[in-house]
Amino acid sequence: MRYWSILFALAALFSVACFAYAPFDANWWLPNDPGNHHHVVSSFGREIDSLFLIILWITGIVFIGTQLVLVWESFRFVDRPGRVATYFHGSQRLEVVWTIIPAAILVFIALYQMGTWAEIKFRSSAPKVPPLAEITARQFQWIMRYPGPDGRLNTTDDVHLVNDLHFVKGKPALIYLRSQDVLHSFFLPQLRIKQDAVPGLTIPVWFDSDTAGHYELVCAELCGWGHYKMRSNVTVHETQSDFDEWMKRAIADQGVSQLAAAGGPQGR
Numbered sequence: 042m043r044y045w046s047i048l049f050a051l052a053a054l055f056s057v058a059c060f061a062y063a064p065f066d067a068n069w070w071l072p073n074d075p076g077n078h079h080h081v082v083s084s085f086g087r088e089i090d091s092l093f094l095i096i097l098w099i100t101g102i103v104f105i106g107t108q109l110v111l112v113w114e115s116f117r118f119v120d121r122p123g124r125v126a127t128y129f130h131g132s133q134r135l136e137v138v139w140t141i142i143p144a145a146i147l148v149f150i151a152l153y154q155m156g157t158w159a160e161i162k163f164r165s166s167a168p169k170v171p172p173l174a175e176i177t178a179r180q181f182q183w184i185m186r187y188p189g190p191d192g193r194l195n196t197t198d199d200v201h202l203v204n205d206l207h208f209v210k211g212k213p214a215l216i217y218l219r220s221q222d223v224l225h226s227f228f229l230p231q232l233r234i235k236q237d238a239v240p241g242l243t244i245p246v247w248f249d250s251d252t253a254g255h256y257e258l259v260c261a262e263l264c265g266w267g268h269y270k271m272r273s274n275v276t277v278h279e280t281q282s283d284f285d286e287w288m289k290r291a292i293a294d295q296g297v298s299q300l301a302a303a304g305g306p307q308g309r
């Protein structure tokens with residue numbers, strides 16, 4: 042039956058069409074800010090994308106090659122009455138070749154990405170700025186603790202917010218990431234930043250954006266039934282004074298809700 046070769050060919054064509062379409066859609070694989078499809082808003086973004094594309098090229102070429110062989114062989118060696126299949130035991134030379142080539146590719150990728158990894162993950166590369174916030178992941182929300190008017194974290198005037206990340210355009214933002222319960226993953230898709238939140242650890246994460254606007258923070262680790270709900274607003278402010286304005290309102294709102302919890306301004 043030659044139908045099998047046709048089916049394999051169609052599946053491969055469909056996959057390749059998806060690959061080919063991806064760069065033309067702003068939200069297909071590499072989400073970008075609306076209206077500006079080929080611009081990544083963070084400074085790490087371009088490097089992450091180029092690493093992603095190198096791996097995509099390597100796997101894509103191998104995929105197309107193996108699919109061509111698969112389709113061609115299943116077409117050519119179709120079952121015919123009277124023809125007997127022949128078998129042979131593995132070829133050592135072939136096995137050595139197809140072990141060495143992938144190993145060499147992996148070593149190349151490992152060496153090639155080292156600079157980017159160091160820039161994004163090595164603690165020595167962390168920007169020397171006061172922390173923007175401490176972010177604690179828990180089932181199923183992001184709890185954000187910003188330093189209050191005293192500018193210091195973990196003091197009584199800290200501002201507590203849920204699912205609301207704010208920072209300023211063009212300035213490196215440093216956060217401390219924690220988890221209260223299980224493994225979560227702090228993922229800023231538009232900024233190409235991803236970091237696991239591990240119970241018991243406090244992990245510094247830094248990022249920036251050259252475009253003010255609204256983005257998204259999501260959890261990228263299946264952490265329970267409500268995993269899909271772990272989304273947070275991300276606001277990148279145009280200027281520091283916009284940010285300060287927002288922070289002032291957040292502090293005032295927190296004062297109101299604390300008064301409410303204490304029974305209102307009249308103390309009832």
Ligand SMILES: [Cu+2]
Nearest residue numbers: 225260264271
């Ligand atoms: Cu989660």
